Amino acid sequence: MAHVHPPARAHLAPAPTPAPGAGMSPVRRWLHLIRPPPAKHPHARDDARVSPLAQVTPDDVRNLLDATPIGLLLIDVEGFIVEANAAATQLLGHPSGGLRGVCVRDVLPAHGDDGEQASVELDGSSAPISVESRAVRIGGRDARLLALMDVTELRRREQDAARHHDEIAHLSRVAMLGELSGALAHELNQPLATILTNAQAAQRMLHARGSAASTKVLEEILADIVAEDRRAGEVIQRLRKWLRKEHAEYVPLVMNDVVLDSLRMVRTDLLRRGADVQLELGGNLPVVEGDRILLQQVLLNFVINACDAMDGLPLPHLLWVRSCESANGGVCVEVLDRGRGIAPSILPLMFEPFQTTKPGGMGMGLSVSRNIIESHGGRVLARVRPEGGACVGFELPGRAP
């Protein structure tokens, strides 16, 4: 479809003809639009340089345009391309000069909207292109100048960064699981131990000479084995979800459910550490949009930190998990403890990477938590409690209606 429309030709007027009554040559005016002459630089010498623009030829203009790294398209009022520089033809995958007379919608289907859009190239492929358009008057005619930039590389970098965030979050989840491994092993071991003992008891009952093992007892044993097997399966299922590596999946979430799920994951660990969790969950909280596993990860990080901060202090190790509606109609979740608190010098740095006060800590937990919360459009909070201990939490915006 790279043919040249007959009317398009009419617009290919000889460029250098000065528009009558105009103080500037059209070319000059065009260039002026591309790059308005800067205010005089304080270091510029008065007499110094004379611009060569006064004597330009059409070839000079073309050279200048082709030297511009930004793709430029000049479009007439009917939407046909009348000029395209080298960067633009390359960007849109056309041979040199191949764009002239092409309707702009054939290469930029969403033309008319500034911002990012997909191009349609000659070979049918497509690339993300950022478009900005300006109205111009050239040679006495109204036209539009489109500046095009290939943002493939930019998008790729953004995707890389997002993937890195995902990977770091994943690694940090794996590390956190390492910390919880004792408790998890216990949770898996209990059903396995129960299954083994039940099964071996049943075997003994069946093999014992002269013993009429009652069907009722064997049925009970089998029912227990099935139930225990399911229990182990649930632990594995939870682990698998926790360790999955996919991208974040933003879905509407009831924050209190996320809080309860998180606490369920560390229940055994909390019990063993003698931590006593008090829940103060607000009712009728706004629904938020987020990734369930990532938000659980943040909460677990806060809860484990709170427990660590109370390690070695006399029992009971009290800790509170609170949720409430935030001032801006979102949800605020806080984890409060009675631990050693946060040193004032650490407070401004605690969400930075590699900041840790734990022996053997990597200092990644809170920085990953902040990344996660910020990628949800929220913010993390931390303060020292006047009554002792720390309060760490986050705010998430409510879901857009």
Added chain:
Amino acid sequence: MSAMTPVVHLVDNDPRVLKALERLFEFEGLCTTSNTSAQEFLLRYDASVPGCVVLDMAMPDASGLDLQAQLQHDQRGIPLVFLSGCSDVPASVRAMKGGAVDFLTKPVDADALLLAVRGAIAHDLAQRAQADKDRGVRAALQTLTPREHEILPFLVSGRLNKQIAAELGVVEKTVKVHRMHVMEKLGLHSVADLVRLAERQHIPPAPVGRTPN
């Protein structure tokens, strides 16, 4: 003697684990009690009944080691069989040093568990038999006269009647009679038996060359 049937005390916070262990032990003809916490066990435990404890290490309210320390503190020397989710070496070392008879890793094979439990019960019965014997010996020692008590350390030291008589300033025949009475009252036949008994009862032999006052 039915009150003296050994009991296996099961302590685990998970009722489902308890139920399974109960089934296994009861089928094997062992009496059990099921306790979901160390506290519950300590409240119900009757130290006069022989038996053993099968204990989960990772209970939330008090770890197995805490319970062990508590029992030791109370001088209730019931044998403990530890079950642990992980083969945590320092914990197992502490448990064994604290007098645990066995340390098994969960999930545990029924044969290994029964072997450990039967071993623990045998250990407890032997301990109790020894304790009974010690009590008998202590009672017998109470029946000795002051004079017999006086010559006991000399007998333990292996001295001859003649030597003892000289050291105590009595005639040899008197010593001979005392020796006979001591051996009779304690139910012993040889000086070797007497030495062993003295060792268990912390009766030191009379030092050589010194006459007790």
